[in-house]
Amino acid sequence: MKNLNVENLNEELRDPAKVQALLSAIRKFGSRSISLMEVCGTHTMSIFRYGIREMLPQNIKLLSGPGCPVCVTPYRAIDEAIAAAKHPNRILTTFGDMVRVPGSRMSLAQAKAEGIDLRVVYSPLDAVGLAAENQDREIIFLAIGFETTAPTIAAAVLTAEELNLKNFSIIGNNKTLPGALRVLLTSPDVKVDGLICPGHISTIIGSEPFRFIPEELGIPAVITGFEPVDILQGIYMLLTQIQKETAQVQIQYRRGASSGGNPHALKLLNQVFQSGDDNWRGFGVIPGTGLKIKKEYEHFDTLKKFNVTIPDVDDPIGCRCGDVLRGAAAPLECPMFGKACTPEKPVGACMVSTEGTCAAYYKYGG
Amino acid sequence: MDDKILLAHGSGGKLQQQLINEVFLPAFDNSVLNRMEDQASLVLPPGRAAFTTDSYVVNPLFFPGGDIGRLAVCGTVNDLAVGGSKPLYLSAGFIIEEGLPVGILRDIAFSMKKAADEAGVLIVTGDTKVVEKGHADQLFINTAGIGVTPDQISIRASSAQPGDAVLVSGYIGDHEIAVMLAREGIQLKSPIKSDAVPLNGMIQVLLSAVPDVRIMRDPTRGGLATTLNELAQSSQVTIKIFEKDLPVKDEVASACEIFGFDPLYLANEGKVIVIVPQRQAKTALQALQTHHYGQQAAIIGEVTKDQPGKVYLETKIGGMRIVDMMAGGQLPRIC
Numbered sequence: 001m002k003n004l005n006v007e008n009l010n011e012e013l014r015d016p017a018k019v020q021a022l023l024s025a026i027r028k029f030g031s032r033s034i035s036l037m038e039v040c041g042t043h044t045m046s047i048f049r050y051g052i053r054e055m056l057p058q059n060i061k062l063l064s065g066p067g068c069p070v071c072v073t074p075y076r077a078i079d080e081a082i083a084a085a086k087h088p089n090r091i092l093t094t095f096g097d098m099v100r101v102p103g104s105r106m107s108l109a110q111a112k113a114e115g116i117d118l119r120v121v122y123s124p125l126d127a128v129g130l131a132a133e134n135q136d137r138e139i140i141f142l143a144i145g146f147e148t149t150a151p152t153i154a155a156a157v158l159t160a161e162e163l164n165l166k167n168f169s170i171i172g173n174n175k176t177l178p179g180a181l182r183v184l185l186t187s188p189d190v191k192v193d194g195l196i197c198p199g200h201i202s203t204i205i206g207s208e209p210f211r212f213i214p215e216e217l218g219i220p221a222v223i224t225g226f227e228p229v230d231i232l233q234g235i236y237m238l239l240t241q242i243q244k245e246t247a248q249v250q251i252q253y254r255r256g257a258s259s260g261g262n263p264h265a266l267k268l269l270n271q272v273f274q275s276g277d278d279n280w281r282g283f284g285v286i287p288g289t290g291l292k293i294k295k296e297y298e299h300f301d302t303l304k305k306f307n308v309t310i311p312d313v314d315d316p317i318g319c320r321c322g323d324v325l326r327g328a329a330a331p332l333e334c335p336m337f338g339k340a341c342t343p344e345k346p347v348g349a350c351m352v353s354t355e356g357t358c359a360a361y362y363k364y365g366g
Numbered sequence: 367m368d369d370k371i372l373l374a375h376g377s378g379g380k381l382q383q384q385l386i387n388e389v390f391l392p393a394f395d396n397s398v399l400n401r402m403e404d405q406a407s408l409v410l411p412p413g414r415a416a417f418t419t420d421s422y423v424v425n426p427l428f429f430p431g432g433d434i435g436r437l438a439v440c441g442t443v444n445d446l447a448v449g450g451s452k453p454l455y456l457s458a459g460f461i462i463e464e465g466l467p468v469g470i471l472r473d474i475a476f477s478m479k480k481a482a483d484e485a486g487v488l489i490v491t492g493d494t495k496v497v498e499k500g501h502a503d504q505l506f507i508n509t510a511g512i513g514v515t516p517d518q519i520s521i522r523a524s525s526a527q528p529g530d531a532v533l534v535s536g537y538i539g540d541h542e543i544a545v546m547l548a549r550e551g552i553q554l555k556s557p558i559k560s561d562a563v564p565l566n567g568m569i570q571v572l573l574s575a576v577p578d579v580r581i582m583r584d585p586t587r588g589g590l591a592t593t594l595n596e597l598a599q600s601s602q603v604t605i606k607i608f609e610k611d612l613p614v615k616d617e618v619a620s621a622c623e624i625f626g627f628d629p630l631y632l633a634n635e636g637k638v639i640v641i642v643p644q645r646q647a648k649t650a651l652q653a654l655q656t657h658h659y660g661q662q663a664a665i666i667g668e669v670t671k672d673q674p675g676k677v678y679l680e681t682k683i684g685g686m687r688i689v690d691m692m693a694g695g696q697l698p699r700i701c
Binding site: 362 | 628682
């Protein structure tokens, strides 16, 4: 990544006057108690960062769902990465968020202190670059994320193929969101009146994959951007649907998302990955929510390439990350929150990622 | 002289003598050091002696706006200056990885001299050690500093009182973003430079204008957020800051958006947080702004008493949130 050209594009989306106007429109919806859920970690962070929860009328409750890809990563993924990287000739690369996520015995940061060569990259393509520069060493990329990051990871695999790199492979833990939302929204202990849908994922997959939410489950959904004005407008659109007793998928985040998504990105994604079952922390295995490397690209699959196997492990006893991820419990209801589990010494993944619900509650005082 | 540092350069023999004579003495050049005794013999002016130390391990060694040497001088000078002391003398200890080009060491030594001259301090004693390749990352520097605090000045982290004003002397976050971008090899259209500067000159101007400054602290690692938390806890007061008043360069704000950082937690190497009685706030602000390192100084908040030990931020859109200390380092986000 070189020569970035950055400017402040977002000032009008943080305009206090617009925020106040939206808040007063939201207050006009009356005092009925309403629960809205956001399912994207960036929404969780933005809501805390701008203090939006406290600005809303008390009858409107915001729940945080399983939207942080780091938080839904099971112990197994970390254990596998450490097992694969425990070889002097291998370099493990991943996104910064993953470094402190606990595995069953240790995190990647702890494994680094014990000797594995771990490097944080900003893009999987940087890992491919590293492979090109170090052809005598194996570069492993621990891939996580939803549909937002999967196309870039597919592009990394295709680039490595094009460069004929034999020393690059990935541990694929990419997941797709809609199937998990179905499990979540049909779960008996989760009651949601409206869904703030993730803007970033929708830029890739579009709005179509979310249609089952209003059409089959009767829950209004709005694909929403991440600035304060976006979020409040998204909430306003949801409240309007709830009041009119209609349910459909609307797009607030028009500057980023469309109904069809990004066909080029989807093509890359589908070239390298196919749908499979995947294990979600807090949910267990959900059919059809994992992105698995296709047979023709299997030589880029670290676990197959080096025949990595590890024993099964359970989540830690007492940790309620699973309930927190489903929005069935608030972080403060977890017996470990702020005591055994803190950002300095996280037990559950929700406390690690800056997008994790527990980390956000801890940092910004829920 | 060989153009790379060898283990023998740290062994106390001829090569070490050569290194001192050809690199450090010409760079630091002052009468105390030039005597080459095992210790520096110093006479201090009246007042209380202030003493501090810090080690520097930055990667890369050179970054826009500075280098490890400049940092090692400015950091220690600033730690003295924020206590109201006049910094006078520094020591410098070098831990060098075998194989470091001597030219790099020379450039860094001259950069230290330049910063020391600006701060008006002398580097009067030093040490070098060389470790095997792989046992250190190129170069680590430790500096310690001695200064003198006038008897009438009393600046303590515990002295903030409800009603006081909180100021910062300029743009926050420049240093950490500059170093991070240099480390990652990322170039922005308008490059961000580290703010590493000696602050004692500006602080002198401030103290002359407002002798009863209650607190000064330089928000280095952990940034403004962490330092304000330390002060709120030491003084058992609440500190409330206003996002709209925080001086953040557009380029730094944009880099934060891209990497998922919060400017409140970014390290600074040339900024000071100042807490003064409210009635002195304007005078303090003007004093800071007259100095070239304080032109962007701003009043950013106030001290209250409702939640002792806590720091709050009123967001640009009018929301309110707690500003906690940083846990671990800031890590770039996935998406």
